[in-house]
Amino acid sequence: MATDHIRYDVLARDALRGVLRKVLTDAAAHGLPGEHHFFITFVSKAEGVKLSSRLLAQYPEEMTIILQHQFWDLTVLEDRFEVGLSFGGIPERLVVPFSAIKSFLDPSVKFGLQFDTSDVAEVAPENLPAAPAPSAVAVQTPGTESAESTEEPETPTKGGAEVVRLDRFRKK
Numbered sequence: 001m002a003t004d005h006i007r008y009d010v011l012a013r014d015a016l017r018g019v020l021r022k023v024l025t026d027a028a029a030h031g032l033p034g035e036h037h038f039f040i041t042f043v044s045k046a047e048g049v050k051l052s053s054r055l056l057a058q059y060p061e062e063m064t065i066i067l068q069h070q071f072w073d074l075t076v077l078e079d080r081f082e083v084g085l086s087f088g089g090i091p092e093r094l095v096v097p098f099s100a101i102k103s104f105l106d107p108s109v110k111f112g113l114q115f116d117t118s119d120v121a122e123v124a125p126e127n128l129p130a131a132p133a134p135s136a137v138a139v140q141t142p143g144t145e146s147a148e149s150t151e152e153p154e155t156p157t158k159g160g161a162e163v164v165r166l167d168r169f170r171k172k
Contacts, residue, residue, distance in 0.1 A: 013115065017115070046097065046117070055092060101117075
């Protein structure tokens with residue numbers, strides 16, 4: 001088989017991360033439209049991830065967050081996003097590089113993306129930075145219910161969600 005000098009796998013992965021970046025940028029600027037909400041799973045110890053030692057102890061391998069009713073200060077940059085969330089009533093600020101994201105799911109429209117993170121560099125626990133202190137309080141949109149949990153939610157997989165697996169396209 002011929003060598004892929006173009007690296008279509010990397011191009012496809014980056015394009016799909018661009019979809020995620022665009023969706024989060026729109027949510028940061030305009031809020032979540034309709035019933036849209038996002039489940040985002042990421043590698044907890046990936047380089048560039050910033051979360052409190054309390055959350056890291058609770059989710060040492062990976063963590064799933066839900067962006068729905070109660071999140072604040074969503075900021076999207078070229079290589080990462082930052083968001084304020086409440087865990088067990090304690091506000092936290094998370095920083096998540098796009099390279100650390102394992103999956104993205106919008107169950108309202110049964111759309112999902114799955115990323116290969118086998119090449120993600122992990123940071124040794126003693127080198128993990130603490131997440132910055134939150135700079136705002138949660139604002140609940142009128143007419144919405146509070147949905148706060150300290151347990152990691154299960155990612156819905158039923159109902160024919162469209163999941164794109166990049167590792168299918170990689171050479172083994």
